[in-house]
Amino acid sequence: MITRTAPGKLFVAGEYAVLEPGCPAVLVAVDRYATVTVTATSGPTTLSSDRAGELVLPRRPSGRSSGGRLSRPAAEPHVEPGIEAAKNGPFSYVLSAVRVVERLVAERGMPTCCFHLSVSTDLAAPDGRKLGLGSSAAVTVATCDALARFHRLKLGREELYRLAMLATLAVAPDASGGDVAASAFGGWLLYCAPDRQSVASLADGGGITAALDAPWRELTLRPLPTPVDAHLEIGWTGEPAATTEQVRRLLGDQHRAAGHRTFFNVSADCVSALVYWLTHGDVTRMQEQIRCARYVLGVLDRQMSLGWMTPRLRALCAAADAIGAAAKPSGAGGGDCGIALLRRDQQHQVAELHDRWKREGIQPLDLRVHPTEQDRA
Template sequence: MITCRAPGKLFIAGEYAVVEPGRHAVLTAVDRYATATVDEVGDEVITLRSDLDGGVTLSCGRGGGRLVPSTADGVVPPNFTYVFAAAAIVERLLAEREIAARSYRLSISTDLADGDGRKLGLGSSAAVTVATVAALGRFHRLGLSPMDRYRLAMLATVSINPRASGGDVAASTWGGWIAYSSPDRQRVAELARQSGVDAALRAPWPGLSVRPLPTPTGLAMQVGWTAKPASTPRMVAGLGGADADFVSRSDHCVQRLTAALEADDSLGIRTEINCARELLVTLDTKARLGIMTPSLRALCEAGEAVGAAAKPSGAGGGDCGIALIERTRRAAITELTGRWIAAGIRPLSLRTHPFEGDRR
């Protein structure tokens, strides 16, 4: 049996701007995981299992080098959208490399939802995609590098959500704190369609960059969950086209944040987190996206009241927010979490999942 796990993520800064190819975001991987296990089976059927909704199963077959769901209408159920897409991309790679495909049973579980099954906004879709690719890569002995795994997971993600930046996929693949800029997804999807998946692993991906950053030593990161799941694709669709002024300001803010992180400059980091929040608030006011829900506003105000730099993490509209505050200010941290709880925000106890792997 093969078991691989992939961590969840938090956006630190650069949300929305990173949707534009070549624009930057900072993310961190956290110690909540998707876990994929793969077993070989003797028959022809491929079985995908998930812990969603108390346990669900999807049987699949193979046809013309492709994975085919064995459902009455031929449609993949929403619970399996990402796991199936990941398995399907690996299947295409096997066919292109003329590797004899063995049948398997793949099971996915995560601790990226709360007890009632509500997503926490920690990137469960990316984590299940990355874990599935990693586990199947090992099962089929494909010798995948981290960059191969990112690219396969990204091709799977883009087949479902063409606008996704893939910041979550990168954080889940490499771990740690990273600076990330997104590839031109239309081009990479076209590349895979025209030249194949294997060729897409070797070709340049314009716009893509991934750089590990040091974890700040002087700051603690507090995470608050609003208990309201938000739909990222819906939020991004609300934006329509890119706001050039916001994108350029956000990119500069993220570049300064990256420099502050590299210098382990706590004040500089907090300054840029505050800047990133203000940019999101301005974008929200202009485009009426609903990023700043009453809960996220309360989360940020509590941060300001105790001298922490706070902002929504990700698309907003619900999910999580973060607050960075000097590690030594224990009383202020206690006051912050107290204020959050009073406002109905649940503190999540999360640590950074460390950087692992190279950047090949």
């Protein structure tokens, strides 16, 4: 039995701009998790989830032939009619992760066996509403990690990200993968999305092994130091956001390409300055860049009517402004969470911030940064 976990995430800066290959964003992994357990079975492969029930994948496992030679594993599970519909359902990312890992196992000439895979998370509210912490990405990363270990594949952090990213792109071709990277690496992270079309063509043309080994154009994965004098507070609006629809609107708005280019450039400058001051430990300057990121995204929101800044998110930011903190929506906006960055000398004002949030119907979330492997060592 193999059990692996992957943390959720929050965007600190660079949302929407990160959809452009090579355009930077800063994310942080948080201590809410997807947990995946894989157990060998003699029966059919089954998938189960604490929120989605169970799915059976009838299949014939590969193994050793009577002559002692490895038989070739199937690149895809044997799927019964009707299971195909599940590819667009609650198991879509898990199924994609299973397929990607098993393609890699097949390419390496290794045997497979049937298994039961169970998923549980604490990345949603008790009533099931999404918090905006990247549950799909965390589930995908934890599934890839658990199945890789189950099949005795050794993966580094970047290889795990790449494997989970390939699984993600099979479901959501436009995904930036920032949430996947944060779940794979933990801690604070500077991320630039790769050229996703080029990545997909690598897997289609040369297989999973080739895609893991080849350079990914525009990709940046740079763990950042945890800013010791900064304190991050998170508020939840209680309003789920429709991330996919907002991303499609931005990517499909070709007639504003020139305006988008300006947005990408200004956002990149803001994120680069944030990273500079983070690495130099200047939280006051970091706060300035958080406000810059909020302003830049606000301009884009007004130009495109994305609905990024809702009344509750506006109230969340105003409450932080009132105590001298820096705040902004995190992620696609339109609901979900907002972040507030405080200096160490402002931590005594956390209770006041929470009171202000609660009066506006915003729930403070008790979240901490999930450390990197190096931080945990």
